[in-house]
Amino acid sequence: MFHDFTYGAILAAAARGSWQIDDVIGPDARLDFTRPFMPENLARSAGADGLDPRERLLLNQIRAHDYLTLFGLVEEFILPFVLDHARPQLSGDDERVRALLQFASEEAKHIQLFKRFHAAFTAGFGHECAVIGPPEAVAQEVLRHDPLSVALVILMIEWMTQSHYLDSVRDDAELDPLFAQLLRCHWIEEAQHAKIDTLMVEALADGRSEAEILAAIDGFLEIGAFLDAGLKQQSKFNLDALERSSGRTFNQAEGDAICAQQHQALRWTYLGSGMRHEKFRASLQAMSPAALERIDAIAPQFC
Secondary structure, eight states: OOOOOOHHHHHHHHHHTOOOHHHHSOTTOOOOTTSOOSOHHHHOGGGSTTOOHHHHHHHHHHHHHHHHHHHHHHHHHHHHHHHHHHGGGTTSOHHHHHHHHHHHHHHHHHHHHHHHHHHHHHHHHOSOOOOSOOHHHHHHHHHTSOHHHHHHHHHHHHHHHHHIIIIIITTOTTSOHHHHHHHHHHHHHHHHHHHHHHHHHHHHHTTOOHHHHHHHHHHHHHHHHHHHHHHHHHHHHHHHHHHHHHTOOOOHHHHHHHHHHHHHHHHIIIIIHHHTOHHHHHHHHHHOHHHHHHHHHHGGGGO
């Protein structure tokens, strides 16, 4: 076994790390728009050619907005998925039920947290930044797939948030402190969610044939392709926001180049960094070495 996760230990850790939204971002909180919000490893705004320092900062902040807003969108399909997984088990193991319901409660809290961030960001930035959606349509498309496919997507996302904070945010002193604190609090609770989802994936894979597991990988890749198409559209929304906030209109070639570069940055942030995470890969390996081989073959496209 590549882990020692238990529902009891997860519940204990969740209790120790609990926080309240008002303690993280109160109604009157203000972001510091003189500073970057996103670490460069994730924003990759320095790689967008032809931008001056002010425009790169604006793009960084626009990427921070899509980062938390898209996580809010993702959590709107995670929440019903976890509740659906918990419902048949309400008369089962008490700690398992409590951990799943805690998972769902914290995801609902994160959705509210990110909505409050969106309001503070829009008030300070001065321009609306469009995001893909609506959440209900995204959730409907994702949740029509095999539950194991969906659980694998969620597991990838949960581990991804861990590496984002630990590898890129935690030690970056240049970032706006409020934004960094938002990510820290999100990271604390997602650490337990990643463990719960590891156990969920194991339960959903238990007893499946190799063919059924590989079919679930097909579903995982279909969801990934759907999300990737959304990220391509998000790069165009971000370009529009950059033009409005900077007062500069890019010609077709300039705009296409920025969108292409930022689409790849978005792919890395939301897909590639998750596919590469060692703990996500360990779950795949334990489930089916062939499943891991398929994901490893595809992951470089998103890096």
